Amino acid sequence: MLDASRVIMGTYGQAYIDGVWQTHINKLEASVEIEKKELNLVGRDWKVHKNGAKKGSGTMSGYKVTSDMIQRGFSKFDIISKLDDPESFGHERVRLINCMPDKIQLANWSAGEEVQEETPFTFEGYELVDPIVGN
Structure with a gap:
């Protein structure tokens, strides 16, 4: 049965860009999609799939809080996502x-409101540095 205390909360997530902790980041989402080539083979009544390129x-x-993303421009960098919760089975780090x-984003502000910054990005590989392993 699931121990609810082991469910990981994003509250303890951290993002590092080129090794520097980004204390102002409060949301990070990243995923990989794969192109599948659909093949029709003789003698089979099922379509089969061959893996293609990943994105x-x-x-x-x-x-x-800073002008860091503007100063970086469109240069490449690595992100390490760290997901940690004191009650979980451990922490997970993924390197993008x-x-x-x-x-x-060059400007996006309104009087009397906190300025939010959002940066969509692509990446060219990932590495699971520290996996979470249940007991």
Whole structure:
């Protein structure tokens, strides 16, 4: 039976860009899609699939505190996503390799409101650095 205390909360997530903790980031999403080539083979009544190219994409968002993303421009960087919860079976770190912004937010503000910054990006590989393993 599931021990509810082991469910991981995003509250303890951290994002590092090129090794520097981004304390202002409060949301990070990244996923990989794969192209599947659909094949029709003789003698089979099922279509089969061959793996094709992969595409990594994601979005990070949080509060605007520096001009770092503007200064970086469209240069590539690595992101390490760390998901940690004191009650979980451990922590998970995933390295996103060769991230590059799709767009850079130059201005997005309203009087009396916190300035939020969102950066969609693509990446060219990943590495599961620390997996979470249940007991």
